[in-house]
Amino acid sequence: MHASALNGQMIVILGGSSGLGLATARLAIQEGARVYIGARNAEQLAQVLVDLGPNAAGATLEIGEEASVNAFFKGIDHMDHLVITAANNAPARLLEGSLEQLRISMDSRFWGAVMAIRAAVPLMPEHGSIVMTSGMVSLRPRPAMSVVAAAASAVESLARSLVSELAPRRINVINPGPMHTPLLSSVLDDAALQKLATQLPLGKLGTGEDYAQAALFALSNAYLNGSTIHLNGGAAWA
Template sequence: MTQSQATNTASRPAGGRLAGQRVVVIGGTRGIGFAAAQAVAAEGGEVVVASRNPGHVARAVAALGPSASGHALDIGDRQAAAAFFAQVGPFDHLVTTAAQVLRKSLLEADLDEARASFEGKFWGQVHAARFGAPLIRPGGSIVLVSGISSRRGLGGMAFPSAINGAIEALSRSLAVSLAPIRVNTVSPGYIDTPGHGGAERSAVLKKVAAAIPAGRPGRPEEVAQAIVYLITNPFSTGTVLDIDGGHLAS
């Protein structure tokens, strides 16, 4: 937890906005997902994290504290997703941040890899909503995660653009069909996470910083703040909330 997070946590009323509530975070062991899990825990919520890597799950649960639990899960596997939610049982809010996307142009991409991207990010969120929604208690919500490539043409991002656009369309439809469960989407811009790793990471982030009004890439905890807002605001549903440092405006 950063110093600013600790200060904010200390200034909140005892118990927090999510005290007594149970939140499932898919992809909750690294990057945006882990930051979301931390933010939920800071608000007094019980956190259940899930991701593919058992080692990452164990480390996340240890860091989140005694109110946290975790499961190894490939959310792109429909049967595994159904079994996971059956084991978890009733809860209050669902956050899905797991993502594996292919950053290659249409003509360069391996189409099997492109299909796997859809399986992981789009169908993974479909599975989470399909099997999680029946277990969500009254007053609960679902927060999906897309990305600004859904509405901004970016080179080499044909498949993430299509996946993110599909997630946002899905979210708006589910806000109607699953009501009174609230369904929203957070759409991050360039966020400084391990997901932007590799030799080109520094160059990409520096280029983004120079091009957007915020003057820097985002941080996972800033996206997590938006996720908690959507969880706790009872009048927010069918919303796509951009956390992009002004990228779409520039």
């Protein structure tokens, strides 16, 4: 199977109004799929849906809140695949940050994924699949990122653990390294982004399109299951 196998299928993308999720939505539509996007910002979502055209629809979603997740999926009567890129990372030192701050990453990335999967799977046929997103921080954590790293690692463990429970539906994870997205650009200026790129083995940052290609491969490859795709240009091992 290959990406064209997604022609005519419905892909739900959580976090699909910017960055990795938006790139995935664009490529999926190019491959003939329809997309249904969940995003926090209603105004941004509305503009994105206009830009993507008639094969895109969506609704607002707060990934860490059960009521919001359930309400979002009630607006869907059928779906073939789920891609989760949405998460709220909240760096904080373990001994100094409040428990409320420390819980944000786990509540959104891990528990948000759990809630989304519980709501999505009953809407999926047997050929359905799920792609979750972790992060290179699971391999190379830094100070103040301990719980962020733990949440990313938990997502990967969850995927492996659900292989039997969800079968014959498939579940996989993409673990991206540094990616040139609006989120990263909001933290680092152009000079800092360029400096970061020069420190990487390939001399460049990943892009949303790189992630999208990996996501569509995971959705369409019928034998990929319980796997984590490390999409970091070798940065994790350098």
